[in-house]
Amino acid sequence: DAGITQSPRHKVTETGTPVTLRCHQTENHRYMYWYRQDPGHGLRLIHYSYGVKDTDKGEVSDGYSVSRSKTEDFLLTLESATSSQTSVYFCAISDWWVGRTPYEQYFGPGTRLTVT
Amino acid sequence: KNEVEQSPQNLTAQEGEFITINCSYSVGISALHWLQQHPGGGIVSLFMLSSGKKKHGRLIATINIQEKHSSLHITASHPRDSAVYICAVYNFNKFYFGSGTKLNVKP
Numbered sequence: 649d650a651g652i653t654q655s656p657r658h659k660v661t662e663t664g665t666p667v668t669l670r671c672h673q674t675e676n677h678r679y680m681y682w683y684r685q686d687p688g689h690g691l692r693l694i695h696y697s698y699g700v701k702d703t704d705k706g707e708v709s710d711g712y713s714v715s716r717s718k719t720e721d722f723l724l725t726l727e728s729a730t731s732s733q734t735s736v737y738f739c740a741i742s743d744w745w746v747g748r749t750p751y752e753q754y755f756g757p758g759t760r761l762t763v764t
Numbered sequence: 765k766n767e768v769e770q771s772p773q774n775l776t777a778q779e780g781e782f783i784t785i786n787c788s789y790s791v792g793i794s795a796l797h798w799l800q801q802h803p804g805g806g807i808v809s810l811f812m813l814s815s816g817k818k819k820h821g822r823l824i825a826t827i828n829i830q831e832k833h834s835s836l837h838i839t840a841s842h843p844r845d846s847a848v849y850i851c852a853v854y855n856f857n858k859f860y861f862g863s864g865t866k867l868n869v870k871p
Contacts, residue, residue: 679857690850690863691807698857706858738807740859753797753852753859755807 651675652756654739660762667726669759671739673719679742680722681753682706682714684735691738697722729763736760767791770851770862777869783838785865787851796834797859798825799850807850810836841869 651674661667671680682694683706693706695714703714711733713725726733739756768789777783787796798810811818811825813834818825822841827834838845846869851862 681859683861688863691852691859691861693858696858704857740807752809752812753799754809755799757806 652739652741652754654737654756654759656759657757658760660764661729662764663730664728667729667761669724669737669739669761671722671724671756673722673741675741675743675754676719677741677743677754678719680716681740681742682712682722682724683738683740684708684733685738685758686735694724694737726761729761731763734761734763766863767860768851768853768862770849770865772865773863775865775867777841777867779842779869779871781841781869783841783845783867783869785836785838785849785851785867787834787836787862789832789834789851789853789860791853791855791860793829793832793853793855795854796827797852797854798834798836799852801848801850801864803847805847810849838867843869843871845869 653672655670681696683691685691692708694712697703697716715723737759740753742753771786795814797812799807800810801807813827822839824837848864848866850864852859
């Protein structure tokens with residue numbers, strides 16, 4: 649199994665408070681992704697990173713920011729949490745090189761966030 | 765607009781049946797990814813393919829690039845195959861996901 653951890657695994661917070669979720673990998677993969685998963689919507693990309701300090705927006709980036717100061721960590725911040733951000737958040741990593749399946753993603757265990 | 769469509773959305777089968785899950789996409793892709801998610805569980809990679817066919821145990825995945833279509837087959841289905849199966853396509857650094865097919869295999 650790929651070495652990906654997410655913290656915290658569960659969090660309950662109040663509307664208006666800032667929240668930071670952490671994704672940590674030990675695989676030295678270049679690409680890291682943050683998704684949210686909601687019933688009826690499947691997985692939707694929030695932000696992704698293609699290297700240290702290199703990030704880009706996904707389809708549902710409003711209200712979220714990210715940072716990647718080192719290869720192994722990718723942080724997702726909700727500046728001011730809202731109830732619409734209640735969701736399960738997944739981090740994923742990806743990379744490709746000779747001899748490996750290209751572009752395959754490995755997922756973290758997920759973080760269940762509830763905003764009350 | 766959804767770039768990736770899966771069918772069926774829900775599927776109930778009896779143990780031992782042959783199962784097919786379909787995935788159609790509308791964008792150009794470099795590769796297609798099949799994933800499995802058990803209830804309350806994490807997301808596991810099954811296959812990544814860019815052409816042809818791949819087989820792993822009782823699972824077979826095929827892709828037709830010209831028709832922009834992929835299928836995931838499960839032979840001799842078992843209750844432990846009950847899960848959500850997700851199709852994702854890779855295009856310009858991003859993955860686009862289908863909404864998943866929920867499979868329930870009854871003993």
